[in-house]
Amino acid sequence: MSLAEPLSSIDIKILAQLQKDASLSTTELADRVGLSQSPCWRRLQRLREDGIIKAEVALLDRHRLGPSVLIFAYLKMSPTPDDKRAEFLRKINATPEILECHALFGEKDIMLKVLAPSMEWYEGFIFNTLLKLPGVTDIQSSVTLTELKSTTALPLRGVMAL
Amino acid sequence: MSLAEPLSSIDIKILAQLQKDASLSTTELADRVGLSQSPCWRRLQRLREDGIIKAEVALLDRHRLGPSVLIFAYLKMSPTPDDKRAEFLRKINATPEILECHALFGEKDIMLKVLAPSMEWYEGFIFNTLLKLPGVTDIQSSVTLTELKSTTALPLRGVMAL
DNA sequence: TATGAAAAGATAATCCC
DNA sequence: GGGATTATCTTTTCATA
DSSP, X not given: OOOOOOOOHHHHHHHHHHHXXXXXXXXXXXXXXXXXXXXXXXXXXXXXXXXXXXXXXXXXXXXXXXXXXXXXXXXXXXXXXXXXXHHHHHHHHHOTTEEEEEEESSSOOEEEEEEESOHHHHHHHHHHTGGGSTTEEEEEEEEEEEEEEEOOOOOOTTOOOO | OOOOOOOOHHHHHXXXXXXXXXXXXXXXXXXXXXXXXXXXXXXXXXXXXXXXXXXXXXXXOGGGGSOOEEEEEEEEEOOOOHHHHHHHHHHHHHOTTEEEEEEESSSOOEEEEEEESOHHHHHHHHHHTGGGSTTEEXXXXXXXXXXXXXXXXXXXXXXXXX
8 A cells, every 4th residue: 555665753743743733834843843944844745745644624613613413323234235335425425414434343334423503403314314325224323412532633652664 | 602703604615625625825715715815814813713713733544654443432430529530531631542532421421432553452452541540330342444434524504603 | 865054936924905 | 805015934956964
């Protein structure tokens, strides 16, 4: 998959900083990782080109965007032909309220992370959207109370040679 | 909580763009939302100050950082005094492999999203970390197969007055 | 091969209208 | 909200170790 170079400890420092704040200037970033501007900029460039940095995005505060309920939905699926499966994925990706979709080992087949505007909306979502997805035979929902921790920063402890 | 102004439809366009790509220049951003540079920059500034934009971060490709297993862990908790609860949260936040922690309605009390370097690591994590967290009485783990969708972009459809 | 210094270019930030 | 100016940062080039 990757013919890329192994990550140096400086690359890892750069990634650690940018996972926290991608709006840092290369000067400031260089300072923090103990490098001068241009080598720091070149490393950053390489990390973007190699796809190790997938994207730089703004994270929004959902509580400032109005009321919402975070819900995890667990789906059971019947064995499905490939084209139906593709349609399932297409609809998942076309639904902005579905933030994540994971295929699971075990009893349940799929887990969805859903950000619903309200419980009423979610009720409609179950019947009008989820149950109409191809292959879905059963839905179980788990409503969340509080988000005690939420980070997009991946652990970089043991990361070394790729 | 917020004495802030309601979000205009232009603000929402700005947020939609930045959720996808926060490395846009204000010029490019202004173009896309149909505004000129300076008013666009002022709105962006306000969205940051108001905390609607919580952060701008780099998203990394976990598969390029070496092998990893994404696991959801469900905890049952005994009723716990406040100081123990604070210690629980402190340890959750101090563990970089725990990406998310949600308090749940229903049978399970807590859900953790854990990015483990390996199954072996996770086994140790259960016994050395999770089971030693104050109040934890039971753990159930769900291993994920494939990440079919994963976005940090919140839905902005119905967002209007705050 | 990687760094640092410095120039050129682009962008962010501030002004006034 | 728009236009023009200044300050700052990014990106390229070049010299060096």
